[in-house]
Amino acid sequence: MSDAMIEETAARIFADHVDRALLERFEKGEWPARLWGLAVDNGLTMALAGEDAGGIGATWHDAYPILRGIGYWQVPLPLAETMIGALLLSAAGRAVPDGPIALVEEGEALALAGSGEAVRLSGTARRVPWARHCAHAVAVVGGQLVLANLADPATVRLTQRESPAREPDDEVAFDGARVLAAAANPFPDLAAPVRTLAAVAKSAMMAGALEWLLEQCVQYASDRVQFGRPIGKNQAIQQSIALMAGDAGAARMAALVACADAPDTAARACPAALFSAAAAKIRAGEAATRAASIAHQVHGAIGFTYEHQLNYATRRLWTWREASGSDAWWAERLGRAVIEARAAGFWPSMTRRQFAAMPSTMEH
Amino acid sequence: MQALRIDPCTLSPECEALRAEVRAFLAEAMADVPPQKRVRSWAGASPAFSRKLGARGWIGMTWPTRYGGRERSALERYVVMEELLAAGAPVAAHWIAERQSALLLMRLSPEVLAPRIVPGIARGETYFCIGMSEPDSGSDLASVRTRAVRTDAGWVINGRKVWTSGAHRAHYMIALVRTGTAGEQRHAGLSQFLVDMKTPGLTVRPIVNQVGEHDFNEVTFDDVLVPHDCLVGTEGEGWSQVSAELAFERSGPERYLSSTELLLQMIDAADPADARQAVAIGRISANYAALRQMSLGVSGMLARGENPAQAAALVKDQGALVEQAMPDIAHDLFGGAAAPGSALAHALAYTTLAVPSFSLRGGTREILRGIIARGLGLR
Numbered sequence: 001m002s003d004a005m006i007e008e009t010a011a012r013i014f015a016d017h018v019d020r021a022l023l024e025r026f027e028k029g030e031w032p033a034r035l036w037g038l039a040v041d042n043g044l045t046m047a048l049a050g051e052d053a054g055g056i057g058a059t060w061h062d063a064y065p066i067l068r069g070i071g072y073w074q075v076p077l078p079l080a081e082t083m084i085g086a087l088l089l090s091a092a093g094r095a096v097p098d099g100p101i102a103l104v105e106e107g108e109a110l111a112l113a114g115s116g117e118a119v120r121l122s123g124t125a126r127r128v129p130w131a132r133h134c135a136h137a138v139a140v141v142g143g144q145l146v147l148a149n150l151a152d153p154a155t156v157r158l159t160q161r162e163s164p165a166r167e168p169d170d171e172v173a174f175d176g177a178r179v180l181a182a183a184a185n186p187f188p189d190l191a192a193p194v195r196t197l198a199a200v201a202k203s204a205m206m207a208g209a210l211e212w213l214l215e216q217c218v219q220y221a222s223d224r225v226q227f228g229r230p231i232g233k234n235q236a237i238q239q240s241i242a243l244m245a246g247d248a249g250a251a252r253m254a255a256l257v258a259c260a261d262a263p264d265t266a267a268r269a270c271p272a273a274l275f276s277a278a279a280a281k282i283r284a285g286e287a288a289t290r291a292a293s294i295a296h297q298v299h300g301a302i303g304f305t306y307e308h309q310l311n312y313a314t315r316r317l318w319t320w321r322e323a324s325g326s327d328a329w330w331a332e333r334l335g336r337a338v339i340e341a342r343a344a345g346f347w348p349s350m351t352r353r354q355f356a357a358m359p360s361t362m363e364h
Numbered sequence: 365m366q367a368l369r370i371d372p373c374t375l376s377p378e379c380e381a382l383r384a385e386v387r388a389f390l391a392e393a394m395a396d397v398p399p400q401k402r403v404r405s406w407a408g409a410s411p412a413f414s415r416k417l418g419a420r421g422w423i424g425m426t427w428p429t430r431y432g433g434r435e436r437s438a439l440e441r442y443v444v445m446e447e448l449l450a451a452g453a454p455v456a457a458h459w460i461a462e463r464q465s466a467l468l469l470m471r472l473s474p475e476v477l478a479p480r481i482v483p484g485i486a487r488g489e490t491y492f493c494i495g496m497s498e499p500d501s502g503s504d505l506a507s508v509r510t511r512a513v514r515t516d517a518g519w520v521i522n523g524r525k526v527w528t529s530g531a532h533r534a535h536y537m538i539a540l541v542r543t544g545t546a547g548e549q550r551h552a553g554l555s556q557f558l559v560d561m562k563t564p565g566l567t568v569r570p571i572v573n574q575v576g577e578h579d580f581n582e583v584t585f586d587d588v589l590v591p592h593d594c595l596v597g598t599e600g601e602g603w604s605q606v607s608a609e610l611a612f613e614r615s616g617p618e619r620y621l622s623s624t625e626l627l628l629q630m631i632d633a634a635d636p637a638d639a640r641q642a643v644a645i646g647r648i649s650a651n652y653a654a655l656r657q658m659s660l661g662v663s664g665m666l667a668r669g670e671n672p673a674q675a676a677a678l679v680k681d682q683g684a685l686v687e688q689a690m691p692d693i694a695h696d697l698f699g700g701a702a703a704p705g706s707a708l709a710h711a712l713a714y715t716t717l718a719v720p721s722f723s724l725r726g727g728t729r730e731i732l733r734g735i736i737a738r739g740l741g742l743r
Contacts, residue, residue, distance in 0.1 A: 331646030342632055
């Protein structure tokens with residue numbers, strides 16, 4: 001499937017099937033099974049997975065429109081998570097299971113025990129988006145990529161929580177959960193590969209949500225009449241929305257570069273992936289903070305209602321700016337590496353998109 | 365909104381090879397330049413440095429060889445520019461001439477003025493200033509009152525330009541003046557002239573800025589006679605010519621890198637174990653990464669022959685925010701704690717005083733956001 005076809009397919013499915021009624025049913029707790037089926041049937045969940053594993057083998061660059069689309073159309077599915085899980089498994093030469101896959105980005109006392117067929121996972125992950133809908137979770141524990149069984153209540157205790165986006169954000173306690181497959185981390189030069197790839201995906205999703213927000217603001221400012229003219233004719237409104245356009249543009253650029261730098265096969269070296277992921281997640285987070293505030297100000301009271309579509313995008317932006325490492329979380333790790341490089345190393349590292357100390361600053 | 369969209373641009377291996385060459389050159393040429401000078405960024409002028417760059421073929425790299433150019437790509441030029449700026453090189457002498465004046469002359473007077481003047485620009489010997497603003501005409505550029513009247517001997521210019529950066533070392537000015545009446549269209553009746561700064565009747569008076577430096581000038585025209593062939597482009601078309609020129613004026617990486625020396629001093633003063641310092645520096649670095657790619661993307665648009673006017677306004681607006689936040693962040697982290705007389709203390713003091721101009725020069729923040737709003741369809 002070419003990148004244009006991926007973009008068309010994603011846009012068609014999302015535009016035709018993600019509507020207000022579906023989002024409201026989702027927020028009342030209904031799993032959008034038909035939408036998920038369409039994503040699966042059209043190959044979106046397996047876009048990044050290698051062809052050997054039954055995937056499309058698309059690059060992150062090619063898959064960007066899917067991720068962006070999740071934000072632009074506010075698609076209520078663990079699609080990015082499943083794409084990343086499938087990529088990690090297929091890059092490690094492991095089979096990809098059917099159904100949605102959750103990602104365990106970090107946890108407390110996560111550890112493997114046993115060997116061979118009987119490897120078991122223990123520990124607690126406080127925030128695992130979508131866990132309740134997933135029979136499988138992917139994690140990297142002690143340098144090992146593992147596929148864990150989430151579906152056994154005897155070994156996996158799930159505490160259901162929700163993000164501000166009203167998407168599942170569950171706590172998962174593993175107590176000897178079965179590991180269905182294990183392999184060496186397929187991207188060894190990527191520190192914290194699950195967290196890092198999730199951050200790349202979130203950045204692209206946020207860029208999409210920001211684009212929608214900007215279009216929505218322009219539309220509303222052009223339609224809404226006060227004092228006898230559209231409010232968008234006021235310079236104060238124009239200047240605010242123009243600032244937002246800059247933020248949306250910067251976030252989009254950073255996300256596109258993060259996708260271009262992210263690894264799509266185990267064979268491809270990805271020296272710039274970590275830096276570009278950090279830059280993208282930080283920039284998207286800052287953009288979300290500023291843009292959400294402006295968007296609500298432009299919309300006035302109607303934008304503060306549940307009924308208006310605006311909050312479906314802003315609630316996602318506020319959720320995603322926290323998820324997969326907040327902007328401050330990434331900035332601390334990037335900043336430490338920048339300081340380690342000293343002034344003399346700053347610019348050469350910027351143009352290489354690689355700060356030598358960054359893998360180690362990810363560890364604490 | 366399409367005009368605001370900037371796509372990523374990948375630099376070729378040739379560009380990276382050129383980067384290595386420029387770095388080697390700068391390591392030598394900048395070896396004795398202290399941080400106290402680098403902090404001036406592209407406001408620092410050194411004709412000797414400009415001539416050295418010219419000799420390397422790094423001024424007007426993209427221009428035709430008949431004008432002294434090297435016919436290299438816009439992206440190669442971008443690499444040279446960003447390396448110069450990141451190093452705090454003193455490029456001010458030739459910067460304006462290279463960035464916009466030469467382009468104007470090559471486009472609008474390819475046979476007369478360009479062959480005469482542009483090769484000197486490429487050698488780093490000929491410098492320009494821009495005569496746009498006037499005492500009563502800042503953001504409202506169409507209200508300029510300096511007037512040129514046609515006579516048999518040439519055009520006679522009377523009036524006053526102000527905030528003219530580098531006029532005291534420039535050999536020429538491109539002046540935007542009124543040659544006709546505004547009429548219904550406020551932007552009508554404007555024309556551009558090439559003015560030799562040594563012409564009798566032209567006076568340059570320094571205006572010292574709040575940093576304490578002489579960059580600005582007031583330029584007075586008192587019956588300044590300009591030859592007929594120094595009308596640049598078409599009489600009455602000055603406004604559209606200037607609009608194209610401003611796109612170039614706003615499109616470069618100097619619009620986000622101006623506070624780099626202060627960032628470098630902060631990095632050297634920072635402690636990697638200090639989370640507050642790390643977060644602040646990490647955020648700036650992420651913004652640099654995004655701005656660099658956007659700025660590069662604008663160069664990609666230039667390389668493809670697209671009009672980057674709106675995209676450039678967007679990058680300049682975002683860039684100035686980061687440049688201007690730098691002294692406030694440095695103040696937050698190190699204010700009052702930097703050793704007196706240290707490079708950090710100096711960079712902080714200098715940059716604090718300098719940054720208010722960054723969202724004024726080359727189009728104010730408000731004008732830029734107006735351009736962006738137009739791109740969004742709001743105006």
